[in-house]
Amino acid sequence: MNDDFGCEPDVPLRSVSKISVVFNLKKSAGEGEPDDKYEEYDPLSTVESVAETIASFGFSVSLCEQDENFASRLQNQSPEFVANIAEGRGQGRGREAQVPCALESASIPFWGSDAVSMAMALDKLLSCRALAAEGIPVPFSASFRGNEDLASLPSLFGQFSRMVVKPRYEGSSKGIFSDSVAHSPLEAEKKIRRIWNRYDQPALLEEYLPGDEITVGITGNGNPSVAGMMKITPLQAREEFLYSLEEKRNYLERIRYEGPETIPPALRDQIGRCAVSAFSALELRDMARVDFRLDSDGIPRIIDINPLPGLSPLYSDLPILHRLSGGTYAGLIRSILMSAFRRCSLDCSPFAREADAS
Structure with a gap:
């Protein structure tokens, strides 16, 4: 078994013709629910963009929503491979592992990380601890579960003047x-x-890092590589900047995305190496986005790692940073698919035919 986390190198390649895109469809929050309850879910336009791009490579593509009928729908479609962009149902910290678990149980190959890595990465405290154990720079963070934890706040503010409060x-x-x-x-x-x-x-308390925010795309497996990076800055300078919910919802009016040429080469190389190390440390697969902030000394620290990055061609960070680095949306989807196909010992010849046709 090689270092692609489950890929047998010498087995005969299996051909694939039918692919299902598994997703959660974004809907409006109900009465009494937070207005961002379904923020992670995808609009139909994103699902269709992913499906149409995969179909352009010559595959038969079906849409498979992860709802109460997911199991029967998946069985009826009988896909030979799944492009999983589903965030999972409910509020549990293992929700992003739901679809990978179902696919693993059914022995259906899929793109993206397995259930264990998905759950680990979603829990910001656990992923922070795992990265720190590997010597990868992260900010200080502490979890607050109930009233008994509040007694530690004065001590924390004796160490840090500013802290970010966010869900764990x-x-x-x-x-x-x-x-x-x-x-x-x-x-x-x-x-x-x-x-x-x-x-x-x-709630998670994390030390506030005052420097630039930079996000990096990673694709691949045994030798993952940087698929692009970009700096995220507010259009109007401010003393404290967070890439917050409000900023993302109004990115056209409030955010400037700057390509890798705006990042000093030495810092760019440092961040790229750190992102690849984090990807490997959490044993992620095929794709991820790694978010950094620079601390007061200019040291890049990882504030989040997302093995299930958004794939909207319009507003998702991974496609944007890939485009700013000279890539195309179709090229990004193709790269993710090919990484997964190779890892799963699937026949990649359709991609060769597609390249020849172009």
Whole structure:
């Protein structure tokens, strides 16, 4: 068995003709629910973009929503491979592992990380600890589950003047608002209780890093590589900047995405190596996005790692950074598919035919 986490190198290649795209469809929050409850889910336009791009390579593609009829729908479609972009149902920290678990149980190959890595990466505290154990720079963080944990706030603010308060296991900037930086124990407690009440999960306190925010795309397996990177800056300079829910929802008016040429070469190389190390440390597969902030000394630290990055060709960070680095959306999807096909010992000849046709 090689280092691609489950790929047998010498078995006969299996051909694939039928691929299902598994997803959760974005819907409006119900009465009494947070307005960002379904922020991680995809609109139909994103699902169709992924499906149409995969179909352009010559595959027969079906759409398979992960809802209450998911199991029977998947059985009826009988895919030979799955492109999984589903975030999972419910609020548990293992929700991103739901579809990988189902596919593993059914012996259906799929792109992306396995259930263990998905669950680990979604829990920001556990992933932070795992990366730190490998010597990868991360910010200080602490979990707050209940009232008994609040007694540690004065001590923390004796060490750090500013801390970011966010949910422990959410994505798409859910629970990260423009006012999520706390400057005192009292302010932090109010924001911690907001997380408890709004998301019914532990709050995470993380030291605020004042430097630039840079995000990196990684693709591949045994020798993963950087698929691009970009710097994320506000259009209007401000003393404290968070790439918050409000910023992402209004990115056209509030955010500037700057390509790798705006990052000093030495820093670019350092961040790229660190992102690849993090990808390998968590044993991720095929694709991921790794988010960095520079600390007061200019040292890049990982603030989040996402093995299930958004794939909207319009507004998702991974396609944007890939495009700013000279790539195309079709090229990104092709790269992810080919990485997964090679890992799963599937026949990659359709991609060769597609390249010849172009």
